[in-house]
Amino acid sequence: MGRAPCCDKANVKRGPWSPEEDTKLKSYIEKHGTGGNWIALPQKIGLKRCGKSCRLRWLNYLRPNIRHGCFSEEEDSIICSLYLSIGSRWSVIAAQLPGRTDNDIKNYWNTRLKKKLLGRHRNKEQKGRRGAGMKQNMNYNIYSPTPMVTTPTSSTQQQYWPELPVLAPVPFLDQLVIPSFNDHEAIRKLLTKLGGRFSDHENQPNLQFPVDLISSRQQNLDQLQVLSMPNVDDGVQQLGQTQYCIEGAAGGVLNNMMQLGGQSSYIEQVMNPQRLEGLDQFLYGDHDIASTSTGSCWGSETSSLAYHPSLVASNYEDGQVQECAFQDQLRYSEGQYRAVHL
DNA sequence: AAGTTAGCCAACCGCACGGGT
DNA sequence: AACCCGTGCGGTTGGCTAACT
Numbered sequence: 001m002g003r004a005p006c007c008d009k010a011n012v013k014r015g016p017w018s019p020e021e022d023t024k025l026k027s028y029i030e031k032h033g034t035g036g037n038w039i040a041l042p043q044k045i046g047l048k049r050c051g052k053s054c055r056l057r058w059l060n061y062l063r064p065n066i067r068h069g070c071f072s073e074e075e076d077s078i079i080c081s082l083y084l085s086i087g088s089r090w091s092v093i094a095a096q097l098p099g100r101t102d103n104d105i106k107n108y109w110n111t112r113l114k115k116k117l118l119g120r121h122r123n124k125e126q127k128g129r130r131g132a133g134m135k136q137n138m139n140y141n142i143y144s145p146t147p148m149v150t151t152p153t154s155s156t157q158q159q160y161w162p163e164l165p166v167l168a169p170v171p172f173l174d175q176l177v178i179p180s181f182n183d184h185e186a187i188r189k190l191l192t193k194l195g196g197r198f199s200d201h202e203n204q205p206n207l208q209f210p211v212d213l214i215s216s217r218q219q220n221l222d223q224l225q226v227l228s229m230p231n232v233d234d235g236v237q238q239l240g241q242t243q244y245c246i247e248g249a250a251g252g253v254l255n256n257m258m259q260l261g262g263q264s265s266y267i268e269q270v271m272n273p274q275r276l277e278g279l280d281q282f283l284y285g286d287h288d289i290a291s292t293s294t295g296s297c298w299g300s301e302t303s304s305l306a307y308h309p310s311l312v313a314s315n316y317e318d319g320q321v322q323e324c325a326f327q328d329q330l331r332y333s334e335g336q337y338r339a340v341h342l
Numbered sequence: 343a344a345g346t347t348a349g350c351c352a353a354c355c356g357c358a359c360g361g362g363t
Numbered sequence: 364a365a366c367c368c369g370t371g372c373g374g375t376t377g378g379c380t381a382a383c384t
Contacts, residue, residue, distance in 0.1 A: 016352070016378090039369065055370075056353070068351095091372060106373075107351055 013048045017057055021047055025054055026062045034058075060101045067099035071108055079105060079113060 013021075028045045035041060039051035047054065060066075071079075075097055082093045088109075090102035097105065 014354075037369075050354090052355090052370085053353075059371095060352075088373065102372075103352075110374095111350055 011048065012042075012050045012053070014050075014053070017049075017061075021049065022057070022062060025057060029058060029062075056103075060103045065099050066101065068104060071100075071113075075100070076113060076116075079109060080117065083109060 024045050024047055025041075028041075034055075035044070037051075038055040041047075041051055042049045042054050049057075078096055079093055082089075082096065086092060088106070090106045090109075094100050094102040094105050
């Protein structure tokens with residue numbers, strides 16, 4: 001025997017919402033709030049709708065500051081980065097894009113962004129098979145959390161990305177489904193080609209996040225820290241230790257990140273513009289990706305996390321919360337995400 | 343012009359989780 | 364500890380529209 005349905009399916013209206021229904025729901029919630037009980041809400045208003053349907057309509061369409069369509073390049077980059085790191089956690093991704101809903105992002109990813117990525121990838125691969133040479137300067141790595149290091153052992157002072165910490169366990173990601181060889185994997189491989197370089201996880205099982213970077217990052221967050229969803233809280237507390245930035249962000253996002261804090265930020269330390277080039281060019285440019293070979297591979301099937309605090313806090317400037325984005329985040333999260341002034 | 347296909351997106355479904363009892 | 368119930372979430376569906384044949 002399954003659980004009882006949340007409402008009487010026979011007596012609730014389904015399908016598209018009428019303007020009248022929208023008005024009723026919106027005006028009521030604006031005046032009285034949800035009352036903490038979506039199930040009872042439609043009866044109070046006199047709507048013949050399921051409570052869940054009301055909630056969905058409000059969250060995805062009626063609540064203030066909702067934006068639909070016209071995703072910016074920055075948003076594309078953020079979505080891609082987060083998707084590659086945390087998978088289809090649409091609500092988490094949406095929380096980073098004020099005004100966007102998880103449903104919107106999900107639809108956008110499934111209908112456009114994924115195809116955009118794969119389409120380009122395939123085109124480039126075909127190109128590559130036609131004999132394109134190796135591109136040597138594609139050594140940026142949008143995933144590595146570590147700063148570029150100049151090795152004195154090289155006569156040319158070559159820079160390299162230390163193979164650190166590649167797959168540090170992220171508490172709330174340990175249940176991620178290991179992707180089969182499907183689109184996820186294809187995209188991951190693609191992004192790897194863009195420069196994702198991962199160390200051999202098996203050979204370096206106990207990698208730790210560099211302490212100096214942790215402290216640096218945390219100093220920048222002393223104005224405000226955004227704690228993530230409940231089951232993520234523990235992970236957030238360990239952000240500095242376990243998470244690293246993969247934001248293949250477009251310039252605006254990067255700028256926002258760099259604005260965080262007055263001092264040299266984590267992002268500045270770990271991000272090399274060259275490394276961002278890959279994703280952006282992949283998305284928007286005409287970079288010859290397939291001709292690139294970095295010998296990269298994903299160190300493990302488990303996903304790493306891109307949910308770095310700098311991204312979370314990308315709407316903050318000089319420690320001040322930009323009110324709109326802040327409130328929107330709070331509103332959207334409905335308590336699932338808590339902004340905490342420390 | 344009519345039929346077919348593909349793309350998009352709002353809405354629904356069902357499961358998991360967490361709080362309350 | 365077990366159960367109930369509301370909520371949140373991701374996956375899926377169905378309808379509308381545009382593009383194509």
